[in-house]
Amino acid sequence: MxxxxxxPEGSIEKQTTTLNLGPTHPATHGVFQNVLEMDGERILSxxxxxxxxxxxxxxxxxxxxxxxxxxxxxxxNYCSSPINNMGWHMTCEKLLGVQTPKRVDYLRVxxxxxxxxxxxxxxxxxxxxxSGAFSGFLYVMQYxxxxxxxxxxxxxxxxxxxxxxxxxFERNFTPVAWQKLERFLREYPKVxxxxxxxFTRNRIFMExxxxxxxxxxxxxxxxxxxxxxxxxxxxxxxxxxxTPYASYEDFDFTVPVGSTGDCYDRFLVRxxxxxxxxxxxxQALRKIQNMKGAEAEVYHADVPEYYLPKKEDVYTxxxxxxxxxxxxxxxxxxxxxxxxxxxxxxxGELGFYLISDGGRTPYRLHFRRPCFxxxxxxxxxxxxxxxxxxxxxxxxxxxxxxxxxx
Amino acid sequence: MAVSNEQIKNKLVExxxxxxxxxxxxxxxxxxxxxxxxxxxxxxxxxxxxTLKFRFLTxxxxxxxxxxxxxxxxxxxxxxxxxxxxxxxFKVFTDIKQxxxxxxxxxxxxxxxxxxxxxxxxxxNFVGHPDLRRILNVDEMDYFPLRKEYPLExxxxxDKDDEMFGRGGxx
Numbered sequence: 262m263x264x265x266x267x268x269p270e271g272s273i274e275k276q277t278t279t280l281n282l283g284p285t286h287p288a289t290h291g292v293f294q295n296v297l298e299m300d301g302e303r304i305l306s307x308x309x310x311x312x313x314x315x316x317x318x319x320x321x322x323x324x325x326x327x328x329x330x331x332x333x334x335x336x337x338n339y340c341s342s343p344i345n346n347m348g349w350h351m352t353c354e355k356l357l358g359v360q361t362p363k364r365v366d367y368l369r370v371x372x373x374x375x376x377x378x379x380x381x382x383x384x385x386x387x388x389x390x391x392s393g394a395f396s397g398f399l400y401v402m403q404y405x406x407x408x409x410x411x412x413x414x415x416x417x418x419x420x421x422x423x424x425x426x427x428x429x430f431e432r433n434f435t436p437v438a439w440q441k442l443e444r445f446l447r448e449y450p451k452v453x454x455x456x457x458x459x460f461t462r463n464r465i466f467m468e469x470x471x472x473x474x475x476x477x478x479x480x481x482x483x484x485x486x487x488x489x490x491x492x493x494x495x496x497x498x499x500x501x502x503x504t505p506y507a508s509y510e511d512f513d514f515t516v517p518v519g520s521t522g523d524c525y526d527r528f529l530v531r532x533x534x535x536x537x538x539x540x541x542x543x544q545a546l547r548k549i550q551n552m553k554g555a556e557a558e559v560y561h562a563d564v565p566e567y568y569l570p571k572k573e574d575v576y577t578x579x580x581x582x583x584x585x586x587x588x589x590x591x592x593x594x595x596x597x598x599x600x601x602x603x604x605x606x607x608x609g610e611l612g613f614y615l616i617s618d619g620g621r622t623p624y625r626l627h628f629r630r631p632c633f634x635x636x637x638x639x640x641x642x643x644x645x646x647x648x649x650x651x652x653x654x655x656x657x658x659x660x661x662x663x664x665x666x667x
Numbered sequence: 668m669a670v671s672n673e674q675i676k677n678k679l680v681e682x683x684x685x686x687x688x689x690x691x692x693x694x695x696x697x698x699x700x701x702x703x704x705x706x707x708x709x710x711x712x713x714x715x716x717x718t719l720k721f722r723f724l725t726x727x728x729x730x731x732x733x734x735x736x737x738x739x740x741x742x743x744x745x746x747x748x749x750x751x752x753x754x755x756x757f758k759v760f761t762d763i764k765q766x767x768x769x770x771x772x773x774x775x776x777x778x779x780x781x782x783x784x785x786x787x788x789x790x791x792n793f794v795g796h797p798d799l800r801r802i803l804n805v806d807e808m809d810y811f812p813l814r815k816e817y818p819l820e821x822x823x824x825x826d827k828d829d830e831m832f833g834r835g836g837x838x
Contacts, residue, residue: 312803319788320812324819355694482749485724485777496749503752600694601726601745601756612726614745629726629745637780666803 291662307640315666322626326591335421338664341380341607342422348604352613361562365429366508367545374538379408380607381531384659391653392469414438429561470524474654484638488609493530494522500605524657632664669751672697703759707769721746727781729789733815739763770796788813
């Protein structure tokens, strides 16, 4: 370049370009800022800044009784809020020593796997959008809508669900919920198959994603990767298998792994996990249908201190009214203790570290957010890559700003 | 063969003697404490030992105990042996007036942001950290918000009572 342009005497030629990617850039799907140092199209270094939507959840939680923490967890990974809600409720159950009936576990598994499908669905179709294929995204969106309708039928809300209670669910699944679930199981495999046909062997998509943003298993482990991103690098770590919760040990499923840890492998792993989730939901449905008698109706454990009494009883009996008030106001002392519980969220191991000093609110609550932990590897992953690869790598890591910033 | 909590404890005691103490197993997870000067030695030992193999740092955070003079801040490490699927919790305590703890970034790349977050919220000074800056809060902030002396709500308010939360309004 300097051969052709004569610079004025004494001027210093800057060889690289500084590019601000974000904080509000449509291609980053969230509030992320990266200051990139670029040599032409190639990235020399990246400096990520996080914290734009930090909401001090851990501080807030120190003043909230257990139930009021649930809506906070909604807002971590908002693409799969039910997993967060149930992870939190299971943490509380672990602290309180509550045993949940099998049917509750299976109902939870159904909802959590639906949430996983919704999460992976968004991630994979966004990877498609960032590589220039918009139609897949629009096509699968109607099935995320159906998943949201199922949530709505169970808990009344769609995105930030606040679903479930300590010990189980607020109400039994309605017949409409079961119908919608069956419709989902009937129709979704065809759509997922078609979605895969659009992408998996698509020449353009393969060219764009194979070799983009790779990470080795060793680096991924050192960086604390979990979930699909770690599995794409070839490590078969899955919390559902290693530390089963909600009776995951009763289900038969495989843990898909990749080998190179690049965008294409992450895409394949997520797709394969959706098939596994479908199979888990079907198994859970069959297990529930085979239940007989009183077992087939139960939808919550017997925890009167934490599970709201029936509304009819609240209006007619003094005892129920007292419990209702105590639970709503959070006037129940928790047992002392410290507990770590983790669930397999959409992005990896979502951990809750809860310390109780015997008060009514957590003494300290820490969320292990998988996004926050693996995003620090981003500069290393995209070093030397093209700008467009950096964009696609970011979406295929499935970064969710809400989870990152907590 | 999976390594049991008892074996881990014996190995640690064999190596560090009474420098590792306060062993307990809340909800099945082996928890212990060591002096803060030894944190890297303990982490390195847990990492290198052929039977322990705690090579995955699941989580790192701090807890503030304002009433525990001389050991106000606890830095808590959650470690995971992925091969045998065993988890342990390891704590070091530090004085809040001089909250210096050695950084684990040389051992675990993931400790980088976790330590920045811990510094940001509790002011734990991780000695040797390559880039110890605030991460989630604004750079201009001059206090450490998750410490207990910073109340969530305005203390001049009289319409709300800490008694409601079972702690008598001490903090």
